[in-house]
Amino acid sequence: MLYIIGLGLGDETDITLKGLEAVRKCQKVYMEAYTSLLSFGLSTDGLSNLEKLYGKSITLADREMVEEKADDILSDSRDADVAFLIVGDPFGATTHTDLVVRAKKMGIEVKIVHNASVMNAIGICGLQLYRYGETVSIPFFTETWRPDSFYEKIEKNKEMGLHTLCLLDIRVKEPSLEALCRGKKIYEPSRYMTINTGIEQLLEIGQAREEPAYTEDTECVGFARLGSEDQMIVAGTMRQLQNIDFGAPLHCLVIVGKTHPLEEEMLDFYRCRT
Template sequence: MLYLVGLGLSDETDITVKGLEIVKKASRVYLEAYTSILLVDQSILESYYGRSIIVADRETVEFDSNDPSESNELLRYAATEDVALLVVGDPFGATTHADLVLRARHLGIPVSTVPNASIMSGIGACGLQLYNFGQTVSMVFFTDNWRPASFYDRVRENRQIGLHTLLLLDIKVKEQTIENMMRGNKVFEPPRYMTVGQCARQMLEIEEEKGEGVYGPDSLAIGAARVGGRNEKFVAGTLKELCDSDDALGPPLHSMVLLGRRAHELERDFARGFAVDKETWDTLWARDYGKQDAPAAPQTDDNAEEKEDAKVQASL
């Protein structure tokens, strides 16, 4: 059996009772350590769980057609014994794990999932209502010759219907330079974690290139750090203000939310508590937010069914 166990967002105590029972009885316990990170060290997890943990990097979890034996390590053991793969947040917060489940099914290996909190739900602590969020997008590190902007289309679509956009910021763990990859050298770069300030600057750079006015320096956004942790932090303000918010937010992991114009007054008041400049927040909100970007829904007659019944009765 392959168990996918969600660990939640913060530390060793976020695991569910069901998940902890599975970890204690599994023959092997792996920790997926590249799509996200917990806010505590592996040694703390091992002490709390009472189990040794094997770190599963990208090569261990993902399928590699050039070296299928390595990428099938988890499944090879899961075919004959209970294997637990610990995933930060919720097991299906990343497409990597859906692919793993499909490969397990293909091999006839049973799979069980233990869900947990993820950034997709935890971000509600910033004060924005979850059902007002649109598509979630990822922001990756730009390089001198690579500035992917595919996220922009989905941000625009969210904006057009007035919804918030959650941006998941890039994590570089066990990454190689192009030169080392080409030479086959197993040399990895130090871990890097994108900050809200970097994300805000890249967002404004792409907006300047596109010139479509989807979001600008005065657009409201919320920076989030260590969501779900004991020292989680939020900073609300304009994209321009968030470019300089890293000191206030502190260490990783960071996320960012672009506000949609259909925001509710309760969201305004809640998020205002995190504002860099409350006067600016109030001015921009009054000018640009709490409005409907999308066309109004067709009006319906709440008594239509009763009127139709009356017509039928009259014709009898």
Template sequence: MPLYLIGLGLTPDSISLKAINIIKNCSKVFLDAYTSILVSYEEMTKLMTEVLNRNDLIQADRTLVERDAGQILNPAKDSDVAFLVVGDALCATTHSDLYLRAVQEGIQVKVLHNASIINAVAGTGLEIYKFGRTISVPFFEEKWKPVSFITKTIENFQMGMHSLLLMDIKTKELDWKLYMRGIERYQNPRYMSCAVCCQQFVDVLNTDNDADLSVETKQDFEEIRIHAAKAGFSVDSKCVACMRVGTDDQKFIYCSIGEMAKLTEHMGAPLHSLVVLGNIVSDMEQEMLNLWKL
């Protein structure tokens, strides 16, 4: 029996008729609840109840998907099972991993694709074929400040390619300090905003806050600054904040990275993605971008 990996699109009502008909006949239905939250468990439960007349949606957190995938795969050995994913079904490596594990266990897998931020970002007016490598941006922590996302952004910039940056989300993260004391408790959810992402660019590209950094982190930051200077990339480089794309509350903001870092009050609710422009922008792209100036 198949395991169906079903892309939901960007909102609950983006689900296809084909997907609805498949879900009706599935013994179990899981919703990926950690790679994205634009479609909430509550929204999908409501949709399942109203449209499909069933109230047995299972919320699949990170532990279930990555460590306890048997709870998803085992039922698919003798019945139809649906795994619902926000956006497209295979845009996250986690879902490709689930696909591979299913195949290894002799389970047939069928995929239903849908719209995702990867193609919906064309709503900014930027030409979709001019995007380079898609980049994930992690939260900076006190003692961990990875800078590879800036390196990759600069590489795209130098080639005249725009960069789509996907913001970090933390929906069910264990509080390790409490866990070491035998208490299992989870941190409050955190969703990176475009302002926070741009502030991390500013922290790396400017030297104002270097005094509190470790020697190793200072060295990493300095290497990035040299690379950026050679490429003509700086906090004055332009970007577009893409907020709640595909929803009725969709919003774009166009300005420099440095300006974006200061716009915390303009961000609104998650989910956010950021586009950093390449060093070549066409006249038509610029006309579209001007629509999103504050």
């Protein structure tokens, strides 16, 4: 049996009782270090807390392992109970869908344990979840690669008065260009896009349009470390948020659409006073 267990967003105590019970009976425990390394995984301490709580040692499964060694993980799951731990909810990222598809094709039973993810936890700012349009991803711009496919999606959402969740780029264990050329395993340092960089890139793309869907005066909500004890949530214009230091990752950003009075009342508690 392969258990895919969501860990939630904050710390080791965000696992559900159902998830904890499952992980404790597994013979092998993997934890994804692919889409997000949060408070759980950034420090050795974080991981030890998890291992202490579970009474199990955990194998960090990074990008390479999930892609190259998926077969090993899966064949282990044939004869034993294997847990694959994921920050947030199991289906936040495509990679895990792929793992489930491969498991099911091999006839391995898969059990999902859900948890909170960014996709629903952003509800805390007061903007109603059913008033969000398509979610967009903002990738790190490079000198030569400045994709702007997110712009049209934000524009469409705006036209319909909907809020837009912008997921900000995460680069973990990316092979360096040099390494790619020489076939060596050398990695770029991890990078997590800040709200400031996200807004900078959004504005660069917006300012190139005649009637931009958003400007420096557009209302947004910035979230840092959502779901953690030290989470930071601030509502304000792009200009205001750009001047705020949101601290450690992960960050994400919501572009506010048309609001109802109750949404406004709730946003007020998070509003930037500068």
